[in-house]
Amino acid sequence: MSAIARQSSSTGAVTDPIRVMVVDDSVVIRGLVGRWLDEEPNLAVVASHRNGRLAVDDVLRSNPDVVILDIEMPDMDGLTALPLLLEKKRNLVVVVASTLTRRNAEISLKALSLGAADYVPKPETNSGVTTSPEFRRELIEKVLNLGQRARSRMAPGSSPAAPRPGAMPQRGIALGAPAAQAAKPHRAASFTLRSYGNVKPRVLAIGSSTGGPQALNTLFGEIGSSIGQVPVVLTQHMPPTFTAILAEHLTKAAGRPASEGKDxxxxxxxxxxxxxxxxxxxxAKSGSDVVVRLTDGPPVNFCKPAVDPLFKSVVEIYGTATLGVILTGMGSDGAEGVRQIGQVGGSVIAQDEETSVVWGMPGAAAHTGMCSDVLPLNDIGRKVSKILLGGRP
Known part of the structure; x- marks a missing residue:
């Protein structure tokens, strides 16, 4: 039996914890994160390294399911090590950890495009890491969900599809839902679809989370020429600094101006x-205009920004002339907003399970019964463009 196999106290069954490698040049961070992970019954730290080169050399021997990878390290940094790790072990999940500087935000988004599953913002100091319950919660949540999702895709009898052009790499998975939900497959037969609305949309509202940056680049590359007559509002679960850089990327992808909303x-x-x-x-309405309002209320669905507040406000103004899109992400944020869009006669498209990094948010949306379509990522752009240009869905 493996040295890290553990026995369930309730059933007596032996379980194999998710194997984690921690790569960080700080011995304090490695020790602290290692203790956090080892305290979780479904996680086990199998290796800990101070730079990317040691991690690359050890990845086949230690055989982790998930690697937590720091960005700035001596000898070999995280961005250099990332493709080497993924080349050595197929379906390895890599979570990038970086502080919230602009440079590190840019590097983290670059890492996502190279196949990293997700990122977690790291406090700037060791003391900040020690005293941040949010960092600990988010890190453990992501490792659990991503590790279980990766294992479910590689389980006997599963048949992961080859990535489509423009789809997210199958190495990467995501943020937010309970671990059981992340690993549980959903089937199309378990949800129903409703007809598209019969009013041409006057707004496009989009929600996304983990896997979202890659999916958004694909989507906006398809719809850029079709959004000239409507405003587009977007909530992507991201920390400060990251959203400004995401907007810059979307400007390039869409050939349209994109920016953080200003109050x-x-x-x-x-x-x-x-x-x-x-x-x-x-x-919100301001006379005859529609304006952006930024609020500093508590997190919604554990998220800030959250999709539900945006979608609900869109429905109040545009009603049946709303077109919503829910892309890849863990959790269920956006599902209540989708329900409200459907109830007033608007239309919603959700990304399908096969092309989602994690089918949490789009799956929850689909199961409201208020979506008009559940489509592969590469089909969503064409459908959205057709609808916005006045064609029949």
Whole structure:
């Protein structure tokens, strides 16, 4: 029996914990994170290294399911080590840990494009890490969910599809739902679809989480030429700094201006408004205009920004002329907003399970019974463009 196999006290069955490698140049961080993970019954630290080179050399021997990878390290940094780790072990899940500097945010988004599953913002000091319950919670949540999701895709009898062009790498998985939900497959037969609304949309509202940056780049590459007549509002679960850089990337992908929403800003067609990290973004009426409002209320669905407040505010203003899209992500944020869009006669498209990094948010949306379609990522852009241009869905 493996030295790290553990016995369930309730059933007596032997379980195999998710194997984790911690890679960080700080001995304090390695020790602290290692203790956190080892205190979890479904996790086991199998290796700990101070730089990327040692991690690459050891990954086949220690055989982790998940690697927590620091960005800035001597000898070999995280961005250099990432493709080497993924090349050595197929379906390895890599979670990038970085402080919230602009440079590290850019590197983290680059890491996602290279196949990292997700990122976790790290406090800037060792003392900050020690005293941050949010960092600990988020790190453990992501490792559990991503590790279980990866194992479920590789379980006997499962048949992971080869990645489609433009789909997220199958190495990467995501943030937020309970571990059991992340690993549980959903089947199309378990949800129903409703008809598309019969009113041409006057707004496009999008929600996404883990896997979202890659999916959004794909989507906006398809719909950029079609959004000239409507404003686009977007909540992507991201911390401050990251959302500003995401907007820059979407400007390039769409060929349209994208920026973080500013309080009081008037919505104009053809512009993409991204909810800034750490603030909820909603819409409100100001005379004959629709404006952005930023609020500093508590997290919704453990998220800030959250999708539900945005979607609910969109429904109040645009009603049946709302087109919503829910992309990859853990948890259920956005499901209540989707329900409200459907109830007023608007339309919602959710990303399908096969092309989602994690089918938490889109799965929850699909199970409201208020979606008009559940589509592969590469089909969503064409469908959205057709609808926005006045064609029949």
């Amino acid at each position: 009081g800003e008037v919505l104009v067609p053809g512009h993409i408004y991204v909810a800034p990290g750490g603030r909820h973004m909603i819409l």
